[in-house]
Amino acid sequence: MLYTQQVIDAVRQHSLEMDKHRSIPKEVLDFIYDERLFHLFVPDELEGRMTDLPEAARVFQSCSRIDGNLGWMVTIGAGGGFFAALLEQGVSREIFGKRDAVIAGSGMPTGTARRVEGGYRVSGKWKYCSGSTYATTFTANAVIESENETAKASESAIAAEAQEIRAFAFQPEQIRILPDWNAFGLRATASHTMVAEDIFVPDNRTFLFHEMKSYEQEAIYRYPFLPFAQVSFAAVALGIAEHFLEAAEALANAKGSETYVMNKLKEHSGFLRDSEGNFYATVEDSWQELLQEGELSGEAEAAVTAASIRAVNTARACGQTLFPLLGLAAAMEDSEVNRCWRDLQTACSHSLLRSYS
Numbered sequence: 001m002l003y004t005q006q007v008i009d010a011v012r013q014h015s016l017e018m019d020k021h022r023s024i025p026k027e028v029l030d031f032i033y034d035e036r037l038f039h040l041f042v043p044d045e046l047e048g049r050m051t052d053l054p055e056a057a058r059v060f061q062s063c064s065r066i067d068g069n070l071g072w073m074v075t076i077g078a079g080g081g082f083f084a085a086l087l088e089q090g091v092s093r094e095i096f097g098k099r100d101a102v103i104a105g106s107g108m109p110t111g112t113a114r115r116v117e118g119g120y121r122v123s124g125k126w127k128y129c130s131g132s133t134y135a136t137t138f139t140a141n142a143v144i145e146s147e148n149e150t151a152k153a154s155e156s157a158i159a160a161e162a163q164e165i166r167a168f169a170f171q172p173e174q175i176r177i178l179p180d181w182n183a184f185g186l187r188a189t190a191s192h193t194m195v196a197e198d199i200f201v202p203d204n205r206t207f208l209f210h211e212m213k214s215y216e217q218e219a220i221y222r223y224p225f226l227p228f229a230q231v232s233f234a235a236v237a238l239g240i241a242e243h244f245l246e247a248a249e250a251l252a253n254a255k256g257s258e259t260y261v262m263n264k265l266k267e268h269s270g271f272l273r274d275s276e277g278n279f280y281a282t283v284e285d286s287w288q289e290l291l292q293e294g295e296l297s298g299e300a301e302a303a304v305t306a307a308s309i310r311a312v313n314t315a316r317a318c319g320q321t322l323f324p325l326l327g328l329a330a331a332m333e334d335s336e337v338n339r340c341w342r343d344l345q346t347a348c349s350h351s352l353l354r355s356y357s
Contacts, residue, residue, distance in 0.1 A: 170199060
């Protein structure tokens with residue numbers, strides 16, 4: 001998916017403001033709402049625009065090429081659409097069936113919950129909840145406490161690992177936000193910490209990731225979540241790297257940089273195109289296997305993970321290799337290439353994208 005230069009310019013005019021003030025202006029959020037970009041994995045009957053994974057990845061890449069903050073917000077916000085299949089249809093309609101619906105939350109089980117009549121009481125603190133300042137629903141995972149605290153204290157480490165982990169969907173007024181996202185890149189994503197303090201959540205707003213309750217006919221919900229997330233984040237990295245290369249080339253041309261620098265720019269542009277081609281070919285193959293077989297094989301999952309990490313490593317290398325060659329002008333925080341470089345390094349730091357081989 002390619003946006004017109006008019007759309008690109010309209011969003012990028014806010015990029016410096018977003019980076020400086022660490023917030024998203026209304027105009028950018030309205031663009032997301034109008035395009036229904038938070039609803040790429042929401043069923044059509046819930047005001048969604050259900051999209052297959054290869055096409056959605058191209059949307060994430062295109063948005064990230066416009067601005068890293070935009071791409072990250074759209075990618076994280078769209079991913080929340082997965083939960084529509086894990087909740088009862090009436091609850092999904094309540095959560096997703098409106099123009100500005102978007103989920104912020106965390107997959108880390110850093111909360112606890114205890115069973116009470118009609119639901120659970122949940123407490124916890126969860127970091128890196130992107131979109132926290134405009135989310136209409138918050139989700140988080142919590143460990144279900146044993147009813148017998150004495151028995152719980154004597155459980156072995158193996159038994160503790162086997163404890164039930166359940167996800168919870170909170171109303172915004174139930175959550176307190178700690179504004180602690182002070183990363184040097186993706187500054188406007190509002191990836192703050194969320195806190196719940198003994199909050200009641202009814203049974204119908206809790207769910208398990210392996211238990212589908214509705215919309216089973218939608219193929220995207222059968223795609224394994226780990227490779228889905230890796231594909232999504234790799235697309236973000238590719239898009240930000242594209243923008244970085246554009247900004248780097250513009251700066252190099254303006255400065256009349258040496259032939260060595262221009263050759264390096266050309267070389268890494270080629271690396272990125274090759275990696276992008278391999279990435280999308282692998283994602284397309286996996287999607288076709290899902291449609292034909294109803295599930296992904298272990299081999300297909302491994303191939304998607306490998307292609308995603310290769311794409312991220314290639315994108316990261318663009319910044320690591322070229323940024324030091326661009327001089328002091330690139331070191332200025334308010335320069336376009338500097339913002340792209342910081343966003344790229346931050347996006348590529350996600351735990352699902354690390355590779356030690």
